[in-house]
Amino acid sequence: MTLHDRLRALPAPALPRDLTSDVLTRVEQLERRRSTPAPEAQGMRRAGPSRAEWATAVLLALAAAALGVSIATGQLPLMSMSGVFRLGNLLTGPSDLPLFVTGLALYALGLFSSLRPDRRTSP
Amino acid sequence: MSTSDRDAVRAIRGGDREALVHLVQRHQGRLFGLVLMMVRNPAAAEEVTQDTFVRAYAHLDQYDENRPFYPWLAAIAVRLSQNWLHRHSRTTRREGTALDAAPEPLTDAAALSGLIASERDRHLWQAVATLPSGERTAVILYYREEMPVRDVAEALGVTTGTVKTLLFRARRHLHERLEVEDSVQEIRP
Numbered sequence: 001m002t003l004h005d006r007l008r009a010l011p012a013p014a015l016p017r018d019l020t021s022d023v024l025t026r027v028e029q030l031e032r033r034r035s036t037p038a039p040e041a042q043g044m045r046r047a048g049p050s051r052a053e054w055a056t057a058v059l060l061a062l063a064a065a066a067l068g069v070s071i072a073t074g075q076l077p078l079m080s081m082s083g084v085f086r087l088g089n090l091l092t093g094p095s096d097l098p099l100f101v102t103g104l105a106l107y108a109l110g111l112f113s114s115l116r117p118d119r120r121t122s123p
Numbered sequence: 124m125s126t127s128d129r130d131a132v133r134a135i136r137g138g139d140r141e142a143l144v145h146l147v148q149r150h151q152g153r154l155f156g157l158v159l160m161m162v163r164n165p166a167a168a169e170e171v172t173q174d175t176f177v178r179a180y181a182h183l184d185q186y187d188e189n190r191p192f193y194p195w196l197a198a199i200a201v202r203l204s205q206n207w208l209h210r211h212s213r214t215t216r217r218e219g220t221a222l223d224a225a226p227e228p229l230t231d232a233a234a235l236s237g238l239i240a241s242e243r244d245r246h247l248w249q250a251v252a253t254l255p256s257g258e259r260t261a262v263i264l265y266y267r268e269e270m271p272v273r274d275v276a277e278a279l280g281v282t283t284g285t286v287k288t289l290l291f292r293a294r295r296h297l298h299e300r301l302e303v304e305d306s307v308q309e310i311r312p
Contacts, residue, residue, distance in 0.1 A: 003297060007266035010251070011244050012156030019155075019169065020147045023176045027143060030181060 063105040128192040135183060147176055150193060153268070154200055160263045161204035163252055171207050175200040194270055198278035201260060208256065250300045251293075258293035261286055 001009075127145065134142035154175060159168035178199050179186075186195055251262055257279070264275040265286070276283045 003294060003301070004266070006247055007251075007262060007297075008269070010247060010263075010267045012152060012267070013159055013165075013248075015152045015155045016165065016169070018148070019151050019173055019176075020144055023147050023173050024140070024143065026173060026177045027140060027180050030177060031140070 060105070129188060132183065132186065132188060132192065135180065143176070143180060146179075146192075150196060151176075153193070154196060157197060157260075157263055157268060158200050158204050160248075160252065161201065161256065161260055162207050167207055167211070171200065171203050174203050178203065191274075193268075194274040194278060197264065197268065197270070201264075201278050202280075204260075205256075247301070250297055253300065254293055254296055258289050258296065261289040262293045262297075265290055 128149070131142045131145040135146075151172060155168055155172045158171045158175070159165060162168050162171060175196060179196055182199075186192070251259055254262065260279060261275055264270045264278060265272065270278070272283050272286050276286045279286065281289075
């Protein structure tokens with residue numbers, strides 16, 4: 001008997017038990033999950049923040065930290081646009097960075113407010 | 124696809140969940156053998172076999188009725204088995220193909236052997252079981268499942284050339300291992 005023939009005749013190991021009922025149970029669970037609407041679809045707030053919300057929070061935290069450091073070191077006594085410009089100049093020398101940082105912070109604020117989820121709850 | 128499989132698939136698509144019973148009972152033994160040879164752990168093979176049917180049910184809309192049902196099911200089983208191997212790997216090794224990149228857990232040889240009655244068949248199973256995962260899966264799909272090379276390639280996600288290479292290497296390895304085994308048996312009193 002050649003190797004080809006032996007491999008073709010290789011028997012299947014016996015299945016220890018019938019899996020039908022387990023499969024049907026799992027399919028029923030799957031169908032139940034499918035038929036239950038997601039919390040967002042019901043107008044409920046979801047449990048955790050999304051990636052976009054995390055990214056926005058990190059950007060805001062960085063901007064706030066930069067301003068905080070500058071205030072603490074006395075470089076930015078007043079929270080103003082000119083102060084932000086001075087901070088940028090302090091950190092990098094005269095450049096467009098302050099404008100960039102300010103724009104980024106404003107953009108992040110806008111993004112964050114637009115991304116805030118609907119706080120309505122289901123009846 | 125056999126008529127009964129086609130009817131069952133249509134019935135399931137029409138909302139008759141009980142028709143799934145037919146598909147499970149018809150294919151579970153064959154599928155279990157395939158998965159067992161890949162994961163080499165009977166408990167895991169049961170789990171992956173169940174997962175395969177559930178996954179197939181969930182994505183039945185993606186199945187083309189004009190093609191045979193079992194190769195489509197086997198392709199899902201192969202992917203889930205590879206995922207299982209990745210999750211339960213203890214070592215990582217690479218053997219030349221994307222399929223073989225899947226690391227192997229330790230083989231539960233005793234548990235595997237218990238499922239094969241004939242001693243001669245058990246030796247062959249053990250020899251096949253020690254092949255790298257790509258060669259092993261190709262051998263099982265091509266020889267025992269009698270799937271054409273094209274379907275094997277589709278199930279493994281590789282080209283037909285790669286399947287032929289895997290089969291060639293597998294035959295060479297099996298020849299070597301079975302020759303050693305036969306010589307050992309001849310020496311035994």
